[in-house]
Amino acid sequence: MKLTSVVKIDPKGRVTIPLYMREALDVHEGKYLVIIADIDKKEIVLTPISGEAENLYEIRVELQDRPGALAEFSKILGEMKLDVLISRCSTVKRGEIGECSAVVEPLDKNVDMKTIEEKIKSLSVVYMVQVKPVEKVA
Secondary structure, three states: OOOOOOOOOOOOOOOOOOHHHHHHHOOOOOOEEEEEEEOOOOEEEEEEEOOOOOOOEEEEEEEEOOOOHHHHHHHHHHHOOEEEEEEEEEEEEOOOEEEEEEEEEEOOOOOOHHHHHHHHHOOOOEEEEEEEEOOOOO
16 A cells, blocks of 8 residues: 655755654654665655664666576575665666666675675676665764
C-alpha cells in the first residue's frame, strides 16, 4: 500500500512527515532514515532503517545487461554478508549496459569498502564499481 501526501519545506529546509505515515512506517524521534536524492529524476527517497547506521556504504555499479548479471551481483553481496537497505537497478542500453545502486550495511564488521569494491570488480559482468561511505548527518 502506498501513502501519498503533499508537504511544504520550511525556511530551514525541513519537511514534516505526516503522523499517519510515521506511524505506518514506525518512524519516530531518534530513528535513522537513509535519504537519496536523484538529481536526474528530481526525486528524493527516504527509507527508514533499523540500528545506528554506523557503517553504511553506497555501491554504484555498471554491469552487463544480460540474463543473470543482476543475480551474480546480488549473490556476491550476500556472500559478503551485506544487508541491502535500498537498491535500484535499471537498464541503460538494452542488451548492453545496466546500472545498480545500493545502500548496504555490512553484517560482518571485517568487511570494508576496499574489500567490497575488489570483490565486485572481480565479477566478469561488472564494467565499473564505486563504493563510498554514506554520510551520517546528526
